[in-house]
Amino acid sequence: MSLRAYESVMKAVADPTRVRILKVLEGGELCVCQVIAVIALGQSTISKHLFLLKSAGLVEDRRDRKWIYYSLDRKHASSYATRALRNLKGWLNDDPVVMKDRERTALARAIGPVAICERGMTLPGRRYVGAAGKGSMGGRREAGG
Numbered sequence: 266m267s268l269r270a271y272e273s274v275m276k277a278v279a280d281p282t283r284v285r286i287l288k289v290l291e292g293g294e295l296c297v298c299q300v301i302a303v304i305a306l307g308q309s310t311i312s313k314h315l316f317l318l319k320s321a322g323l324v325e326d327r328r329d330r331k332w333i334y335y336s337l338d339r340k341h342a343s344s345y346a347t348r349a350l351r352n353l354k355g356w357l358n359d360d361p362v363v364m365k366d367r368e369r370t371a372l373a374r375a376i377g378p379v380a381i382c383e384r385g386m387t388l389p390g391r392r393y394v395g396a397a398g399k400g401s402m403g404g405r406r407e408a409g410g
Contacts, residue, residue, distance in 0.1 A: 266344055270322075274345040277321035278353065282306065283314050287323060287337065287353055288363050289370045294327075294336035296378035301386040303369040308386065322346040332378055 277283055282304065289295065289303050301311045315335055318324040323346050325338040337350055357363045372388050373381060381388070 270343050271345050273321040274323065274343065274349050277317055277323055278349050280314070280317075282310075283318055284353065284357070285362065285366055286311070286314055286318060287350070288357060289366050290324060290335060290337050291354060292367070292370055292374075294334045295370070295373065296332050296334050296381075298332075298378050298381045298386045299370075299373040300335065302381045302384075302388045303366055303373050305387075323350060 278287070285304055286300060289300065295303075297308075297311065297315065300315070301308055304311060315324065315326070319326060319335075319338075322338055322342045324335050325341065326333055326335050328334075338346065339350070342350065369388055376389070
């Protein structure tokens with residue numbers, strides 16, 4: 266294993282949003298739109314994070330027609346990625362954000378990717394706040410509704 270592989274994994278798991286994505290994927294495969302709905306960030310932001318996680322060997326993807334599904338990569342992962350995923354599984358399980366993400370993930374799994382995409386990649390009980398409602402970081406924001 267190279268220092269570059271180590272650095273790639275460590276940088277990937279050093280970001281809180283990427284850790285949230287990994288934690289929701291612990292429960293199994295999700296479509297990109299489900300990840301977007303659970304994490305409640307814009308598509309380009311989530312796609313960038315998924316790309317970095319895939320580049321680090323932490324997640325894998327598969328295409329099913331127009332849907333792209335992501336899951337933790339337990340088959341092809343480097344020893345660094347395998348160890349990071351194993352350690353992460355025992356960490357942050359009582360964190361309020363991770364617990365809320367788990368609730369939202371269960372809802373996203375229950376309603377499925379088609380319904381989520383029809384809702385503009387949001388979950389029931391939430392509505393999309395358009396461009397005028399962008400936060401200071403310029404990301405998509407959802408409002409209770």
